[in-house]
Amino acid sequence: MKILVINPNTTASMTEHIGKAARAAASAGTEITAVNPVHGPVSIEGYFDEAMSLAGLLDTIRRNPDCDAVVIACFDDTGLDAARCLTDKPVIGIGEAAYHFASMISNKFSVVTTLARSVPALEHNLSRYGLDTRCARVRSSEVAVLELELPGSNARHKISAEIGLAISEDRAEAIVLGCAGMASLAADLATEHGLPVLDGVSCAVKLAEAMAGLSIRTSRLGGYAPPPANKLDGAFRTGV
Amino acid sequence: MKILVINPNTTASMTEHIGKAARAAASAGTEITAVNPVHGPVSIEGYFDEAMSLAGLLDTIRRNPDCDAVVIACFDDTGLDAARCLTDKPVIGIGEAAYHFASMISNKFSVVTTLARSVPALEHNLSRYGLDTRCARVRSSEVAVLELELPGSNARHKISAEIGLAISEDRAEAIVLGCAGMASLAADLATEHGLPVLDGVSCAVKLAEAMAGLSIRTSRLGGYAPPPANKLDGAFRTGV
Amino acid sequence: MKILVINPNTTASMTEHIGKAARAAASAGTEITAVNPVHGPVSIEGYFDEAMSLAGLLDTIRRNPDCDAVVIACFDDTGLDAARCLTDKPVIGIGEAAYHFASMISNKFSVVTTLARSVPALEHNLSRYGLDTRCARVRSSEVAVLELELPGSNARHKISAEIGLAISEDRAEAIVLGCAGMASLAADLATEHGLPVLDGVSCAVKLAEAMAGLSIRTSRLGGYAPPPANKLDGAFRTGV
Amino acid sequence: MKILVINPNTTASMTEHIGKAARAAASAGTEITAVNPVHGPVSIEGYFDEAMSLAGLLDTIRRNPDCDAVVIACFDDTGLDAARCLTDKPVIGIGEAAYHFASMISNKFSVVTTLARSVPALEHNLSRYGLDTRCARVRSSEVAVLELELPGSNARHKISAEIGLAISEDRAEAIVLGCAGMASLAADLATEHGLPVLDGVSCAVKLAEAMAGLSIRTSRLGGYAPPPANKLDGAFRTGV
Amino acid sequence: MKILVINPNTTASMTEHIGKAARAAASAGTEITAVNPVHGPVSIEGYFDEAMSLAGLLDTIRRNPDCDAVVIACFDDTGLDAARCLTDKPVIGIGEAAYHFASMISNKFSVVTTLARSVPALEHNLSRYGLDTRCARVRSSEVAVLELELPGSNARHKISAEIGLAISEDRAEAIVLGCAGMASLAADLATEHGLPVLDGVSCAVKLAEAMAGLSIRTSRLGGYAPPPANKLDGAFRTGV
Amino acid sequence: MKILVINPNTTASMTEHIGKAARAAASAGTEITAVNPVHGPVSIEGYFDEAMSLAGLLDTIRRNPDCDAVVIACFDDTGLDAARCLTDKPVIGIGEAAYHFASMISNKFSVVTTLARSVPALEHNLSRYGLDTRCARVRSSEVAVLELELPGSNARHKISAEIGLAISEDRAEAIVLGCAGMASLAADLATEHGLPVLDGVSCAVKLAEAMAGLSIRTSRLGGYAPPPANKLDGAFRTGV
Structure with missing residues (x-):
């Protein structure tokens, strides 16, 4: 099983710290990929940072389709709802x-x-x-x-x-x-x-394993319905 | 009094429609500037569009400092909390x-x-x-x-x-x-x-006039505290 | 625009104080009429005073029909619901x-x-x-x-x-x-x-201006439906 | 034990009806006094009637001190909070x-x-x-x-x-x-x-008996603190 | 009127204490039977004791059918919902x-x-x-x-x-x-x-008298529907 | 890892059904023990059955100490709070x-x-x-x-x-x-x-694995504090 663990800020040492915690929590056989966006705030402390990290976070999910579940490793659960529209794989916030x-x-x-x-x-x-x-x-x-x-x-x-x-x-x-x-x-x-x-990092890794292990998927009805294809294309084409 | 009315999607005809509604609601002496970001979704329908419009919306606020209040003219009140960190002028969502x-x-x-x-x-x-x-x-x-x-x-x-x-x-x-x-x-x-x-457009214009007329400002304590200068610079310098 | 500002207690010096605050908040072109009932408590401090001020407050609204909106200038928003039955003009409590x-x-x-x-x-x-x-x-x-x-x-x-x-x-x-x-x-x-x-006084004056400026009226359906004519007549004829 | 049952509207036939229901519910040894104010609405249907009945209701309580508990026999529990300031005897609304x-x-x-x-x-x-x-x-x-x-x-x-x-x-x-x-x-x-x-009438009579039977009194601290004497005098002297 | 007052713990001195308080609160003509189960915890302090007292409590209700109402005399209202399935007589918790x-x-x-x-x-x-x-x-x-x-x-x-x-x-x-x-x-x-x-003991006795005096019964629809006969028989036959 | 899955009713065929579902959900290396109490209701449908199954359920936990986590496999999460007092291993209800x-x-x-x-x-x-x-x-x-x-x-x-x-x-x-x-x-x-x-069965098995895998234990402070030893002894010695 592969779990994509995203640190939505751009501080690589923190991504490494998070990756280490995630691997310590993961079951044997679970592969952790810990990444962070290239652009965005160096730390997420409050509403403004959160907003400015979203485009980078969502783009990171889009660029890493080879996974069974996604963990958003910022305690304010940055972009959780938007991420669940982008993929039907389980997306778990550490908060x-x-x-x-x-x-x-x-x-x-x-x-x-x-x-x-x-x-x-x-x-x-x-x-x-x-x-x-x-x-x-x-x-x-x-x-x-x-x-x-x-x-x-x-x-x-x-x-x-x-x-x-x-x-x-x-x-x-x-x-x-x-x-x-x-x-x-x-x-x-x-x-x-x-x-x-x-x-939260260890809890989220375990929940991601649990959901992916049961093949549970995010609902496609209502609020998490996927955006239409033209919107998806447009969103990331402009380099936002 | 100057009110900046931001349509957070990129559909110019809708911005025009909104600007017209805002002007119809505004008091004599209130100047409405209706704008939209250059990049971002053509309409905001749900969580994903909302997330992808935030960077453009916040950048639009930053680029238009010459106003007394801001109206966010999307009914999901896109980015309201983040905008209130960026400026202490009243920011009102139409929702x-x-x-x-x-x-x-x-x-x-x-x-x-x-x-x-x-x-x-x-x-x-x-x-x-x-x-x-x-x-x-x-x-x-x-x-x-x-x-x-x-x-x-x-x-x-x-x-x-x-x-x-x-x-x-x-x-x-x-x-x-x-x-x-x-x-x-x-x-x-x-x-x-x-x-x-x-x-919501007319209600928000009137609320913005009301608050600006009383010189009411958004609190700088707690959740709406302004981001530190280096974060603000970083946020917009990378072209996000 | 004319706004009726009612101090529901009978202390004239306080009505004057409130009228002054209301005028300071009002836009050019807004006329403030600050009044108080003849009978009732000298101050409103808790449930009992509130109840004893209601008949005077409602009678004051009835006797001052020449206005575009009503402000109830006691912080417990005395009689707000009843006042909204009596008139479909916006009624705003300062609380x-x-x-x-x-x-x-x-x-x-x-x-x-x-x-x-x-x-x-x-x-x-x-x-x-x-x-x-x-x-x-x-x-x-x-x-x-x-x-x-x-x-x-x-x-x-x-x-x-x-x-x-x-x-x-x-x-x-x-x-x-x-x-x-x-x-x-x-x-x-x-x-x-x-x-x-x-x-609250300045906030309420501005809200009253905002609503009256948009010709927003209180709903006549459900809880704010106007009392039948015979009840209205009866209510004030008996001098209650 | 004596229970004062107040119909806050002025329709005597309804007071009689309520008195009958109250007596049917009362224990042997409980005396029911069913009264209504002289002035006020003929029925209480919504916020306006409720407000216009309060002065009469409270005056009725004041004029009938010889009781062990009070029942307010209108289903919207008219004036319940104000009545609890006026007396420390249990006051129960039928609602x-x-x-x-x-x-x-x-x-x-x-x-x-x-x-x-x-x-x-x-x-x-x-x-x-x-x-x-x-x-x-x-x-x-x-x-x-x-x-x-x-x-x-x-x-x-x-x-x-x-x-x-x-x-x-x-x-x-x-x-x-x-x-x-x-x-x-x-x-x-x-x-x-x-x-x-x-x-509600029978339930309230029984609750009133229960509380009075245990000598339970309404709190005099906080929101139900009695109004100062000069306010009480003033309230009823002016005939409000 | 007969009220069954059950102390759900097995400490007889406490049952006596409770019975005394109940009798002090009861009206003339109300007979109080204060009992406790034979088996179960000596005091109820938290979830575990509560759970372990339920079978004894419910069995006590079943063995004492000759009453008009039941009071559960433990402040955590032990087994209140289950007791209301077992009998349609009013069941009141002291809490x-x-x-x-x-x-x-x-x-x-x-x-x-x-x-x-x-x-x-x-x-x-x-x-x-x-x-x-x-x-x-x-x-x-x-x-x-x-x-x-x-x-x-x-x-x-x-x-x-x-x-x-x-x-x-x-x-x-x-x-x-x-x-x-x-x-x-x-x-x-x-x-x-x-x-x-x-x-709570005195309050519950009075509420029990009040409800029984009005012949109010617990609903038999929905959550308090009585268990089928075979389940009732089974429940108590096995000595659980 | 060993997970104790308890069906709190006494229907063995249902325990088997549940055990099968639990094993299908469990990770390789997880051993499922599916059991039910000897005494108690044949099915749990509402408050009464729930209450009557608690002693058997808790006794089953006590008799099966050799496990890393407990799943209570009845959808009303029978006895969840009491079970968490009895053991500090994670206890998960399927609901x-x-x-x-x-x-x-x-x-x-x-x-x-x-x-x-x-x-x-x-x-x-x-x-x-x-x-x-x-x-x-x-x-x-x-x-x-x-x-x-x-x-x-x-x-x-x-x-x-x-x-x-x-x-x-x-x-x-x-x-x-x-x-x-x-x-x-x-x-x-x-x-x-x-x-x-x-x-719920598969979700609970996965949550139990997740918590036990992280060595997360139930808090011993406050509401889930363990009962004193004499109470534990007493509880199960009397055969309740």
């Missing part, structure tokens, strides 16, 4: 994957993400998925996405402090880490705080 | 404008839009704005956006039939027309059916 | 006006009102409009309505302190001032706290 | 009483009320109580309130037909009759349709 | 009874229960009843159920402290005590804190 | 599994289950999971559970007819089959109707 898993191992979970500016977009997604009723709070650690790539930053410390508050103030029973770049921290933080700490 | 107005003249309203594939995106927006509790149903008339530009189509007939159903089945007290291209039909349909029929 | 505007310039807003006893009525309204999902919290400053009219009160200080808490605790991106008597404080408080601070 | 009971004997219930114009006010109440999630639909039978008082009307037939639709279309497991004037029809309609059919 | 009453005497109430592990089950119930919109917060006092039976425990102190927080932090206008074993504390705590403090 | 998957391949899905009496329990679950906002409608086909085991029944025809209605009336984009006994019908019905048709 939604972690939320769905968290809702099956806890009564309430909290999210710890990067910057305050990203919080409303995540709250919006949770509401759209229906899972806002299961999320106690989306917290920001005020760690920028690319700070997670820096050795010597005190990112881990700030994130751990927010997890502590999520337990004491939100009565969270599980934690979802709200950035693809936090994947490598999950295990340690779980041990430290004594509750499940979920990383 | 939201019509929903807000309808909720102040009726207990429940229904929306009559174009194709079934567009319905989930509109339902999603209504839920995000909080106004899903005020909307009885989003109905599709199965009239394609560009069919509205064709003389001799039976678009008006199909839309009128859906309005009839909205009154009898949904107990709607007002109707919102769910496409910028339907602006010219509102008055006639209101007379025919004996209830308010709202067109 | 709803501010909430709708706030929801278009922020992801979440908080309200700062007068007394704790008024909070549930405002929460009730927000829920009814659908906009409770956009409001982080309704806060009381424990400033009584008429205290706002007193020179030398520390009302401004208390309100400013609550705004500070709304930003730090509620993560509010905008503030709505929850009393008509606070209109003159908005600009200063916005500057002080660095976020939009909305006053 | 809320029936909804609460229905939610404890069925998974979903439907309401069959009088005119379409009354439906939004009832939906609004259900949402406010939280019980909209338990109500499948509020249906109107197009029977005017006073038509229920007329011998020979086909009111019962129309109501029965709507109950049939509530079972087949809404999958309702119980029915709430949505008008005080329908009290005498409940038993027959329950037999005819084979499901519980609740009348 | 729901208190929530319904609290919602008619306050705008918002808080619950103070025993252990943190019980909180999600109560939140779940509130959401199911629709009354989560009326509940500010479910708080745990970290008093175990059986600790309430111990003379000399500081249970009352811990519960009182949580009530204080509910008033100051949740802006609760009324309190619901979240355990049958707290029944005897309600009156004192109400006096101490100056707001209504409701005990 | 929730199918709902979560459906929400990632469609904007809205409908459920087609067996009898009308089962519908409220499923609606209740959907609301609890948050996914009621994603489900258009829960439909009953009026096919009893054990009828699905009978060769020559017209079960398939009835289910297919309901799917047709779900597409035309509910605008469902995907279908969830609401009974473990329908597993073998999914592929054919998907082909017939041209949209995804999900069977």
Whole structure:
């Protein structure tokens, strides 16, 4: 089975980090292709970056048809709906994957993400998925996405402090880490705080394997109906 | 006062149609600039078109700084959140404008839009704005956006039939027309059916005038915080 | 255009204050008539006052037919539904006006009102409009309505302190001032706290101009259907 | 125990009808006083009538202090919140009483009320109580309130037909009759349709007995805090 | 009238305590039978205990057919839905009874229960009843159920402290005590804190009397349809 | 990896059917143990059967500790919360599994289950999971559970007819089959109707593999905290 894991930002070191996390989660026999668009924002922090990454993200899906499922490896689930129009293969966002898993191992979970500016977009997604009723709070650690790539930053410390508050103030029973770049921290933080700490990359890879393994496809009726051929051609021909 | 009205698709005849509706609604002393991006989909029908129009839409806002407010003249309120990061001038979507107005003249309203594939995106927006509790149903008339530009189509007939159903089945007290291209039909349909029929273009122009007239600006805290300068530069320099 | 601005309490100095705020917001060419009922409570603070002001409020609308739109200038949107039965001209409450505007310039807003006893009525309204999902919290400053009219009160200080808490605790991106008597404080408080601070009187005047300018009328179907003539006659003949 | 049952409209024959239903429901030892205001609408059908009946309703409560609980015998629960500020004795609306009971004997219930114009006010109440999630639909039978008082009307037939639709279309497991004037029809309609059919008058009398029997009082904190004495005096002195 | 009050745990002293509270609340002429199952958990604290008490609870209902209504005297309303399939007599849970009453005497109430592990089950119930919109917060006092039976425990102190927080932090206008074993504390705590403090046992007894007094029965349509005879026989014959 | 698949009813032929479906879905290397309790209802159709199957279900989990994850193979997700207290291994209900998957391949899905009496329990679950906002409608086909085991029944025809209605009336984009006994019908019905048709057994097996593969465990904080040892011992020693 082949899973296309797309980092929708253009920071190659982060794509590598994500690819590593994805491969660690994948079953034997699953091949992970971790890619990022050539053009677009270097990190996705809020609505504007999200919007500016969409054309590159969708073009990346179009250029990589040889896969069984797609994982969008940005925690705001960038372009999820549009991607599901473009292909009927399962498309899984790392945000939604972690939320769905968290809702099956806890009564309430909290999210710890990067910057305050990203919080409303995540709250919006949770509401759209229906899972806002299961999320106690989306917290920001005020760690920028690319700070997670820096050795010597005190990112881990700030994130751990927010997890502590999520337990004491939100009565969270599980934690979802709200950035693809936090994947490598999950295990340690779980041990430290004594509750499940979920990383979206691994959850999404497993959900992609699960759906592709059952040959489940995205519906072609209604909102995810494929665009007509002339629109598809036009969309990518102009170099957008 | 200057209002920038952006048709996010690339069909110039529709931009002209929208500009005409906007000018008819504008107060004396308001100057309407109706524009569309050079690249992007010819019509916006569903999630994919919406995603592919975003870069062009945002670039159009950036290239037209000489205005007091911005109207996004596509009924799915394309790129509304991202646009509010890009400028602190009021940015009003024609969908939201019509929903807000309808909720102040009726207990429940229904929306009559174009194709079934567009319905989930509109339902999603209504839920995000909080106004899903005020909307009885989003109905599709199965009239394609560009069919509205064709003389001799039976678009008006199909839309009128859906309005009839909205009154009898949904107990709607007002109707919102769910496409910028339907602006010219509102008055006639209101007379025919004996209830308010709202067109988003005129509602949005008036809301934009209202907000700009009060010097109300979009918040710079939280989710609409402006992107850092280097990201803004990068976004548009690559020609995306 | 003529807009009837009704202060539903009987405190003439407050009507004057409101009239002044309304005129400051109105466009050139808009004439503001600011009135209050002869009988009724001197201030509206909670459910009881609201109920006791309704007959006077509705009678005031009936006695002032020469207008294009009506603004109800009490923040609990006193009698809004009943007023919409009485006339098909747009009727706008200052609470709803501010909430709708706030929801278009922020992801979440908080309200700062007068007394704790008024909070549930405002929460009730927000829920009814659908906009409770956009409001982080309704806060009381424990400033009584008429205290706002007193020179030398520390009302401004208390309100400013609550705004500070709304930003730090509620993560509010905008503030709505929850009393008509606070209109003159908005600009200063916005500057002080660095976020939009909305006053309902000006928002409502602008919405009334917008709707009247488009000849939008309240629906006559369903819940806002006009009462039969004999009921209207009876209602006001008995001097209730 | 003494229960004050107030018909907030001024139709004495209906007050008598309601008093009879209340006495039939009351326990031995409970004394029912059924009254109506002198001034106000002859029937309450929608928001306008509701507003115009409030002053009379509240004055009636004030003039009848010798009771242990108050029942507001209009299905839109006219003035419920204001009444709870005026007295700390339990105040029960017949609408809320029936909804609460229905939610404890069925998974979903439907309401069959009088005119379409009354439906939004009832939906609004259900949402406010939280019980909209338990109500499948509020249906109107197009029977005017006073038509229920007329011998020979086909009111019962129309109501029965709507109950049939509530079972087949809404999958309702119980029915709430949505008008005080329908009290005498409940038993027959329950037999005819084979499901519980609740009348609000009897439910409210029993709830009032239950609360008064336990000496439960309305909270004086927050939204139901009593108005200050000078406001109370002022309210009723002016004859409003 | 005969009311069967079932303590679904097997601690006889608690059954006695509950029976006493029920008799104190019951009207003259109401006979209370307080019983508990022979087998099952000694206290019900969370989902597991709840599940393990169901067979005993339902068997107890089956063995006590000589009653007019049933009260389930555990605050998590153990087995309420299943019990309503087993008999068409009114079945009232003490949790729901208190929530319904609290919602008619306050705008918002808080619950103070025993252990943190019980909180999600109560939140779940509130959401199911629709009354989560009326509940500010479910708080745990970290008093175990059986600790309430111990003379000399500081249970009352811990519960009182949580009530204080509910008033100051949740802006609760009324309190619901979240355990049958707290029944005897309600009156004192109400006096101490100056707001209504409701005990579910008394509320449920009164609701049971009210419904049985009106001959209201649980619906036999839909979700509460009785199981077929062979299933009923099988269920209890095997000693499960 | 070993997955324990529990059919909570006592019909062995159905356990076999479920085991077969589970094995068809499982990855190479996953061992499926399909079991059912010795005592309990022969089928689970509604709240009563659900309650009566819990002791047997939980005892089955306790007696089968040698597994990596547990699947509860009844569509009402019998005892899910209690099971999560009993073990920290992932416990997945087939209902929730199918709902979560459906929400990632469609904007809205409908459920087609067996009898009308089962519908409220499923609606209740959907609301609890948050996914009621994603489900258009829960439909009953009026096919009893054990009828699905009978060769020559017209079960398939009835289910297919309901799917047709779900597409035309509910605008469902995907279908969830609401009974473990329908597993073998999914592929054919998907082909017939041209949209995804999900069977919960296969979805749950894949989710169980995914979670166990990532060593994700159920939270031990809050609502899923394990019962104290003496309660566990007591629970199963008495043969309840």
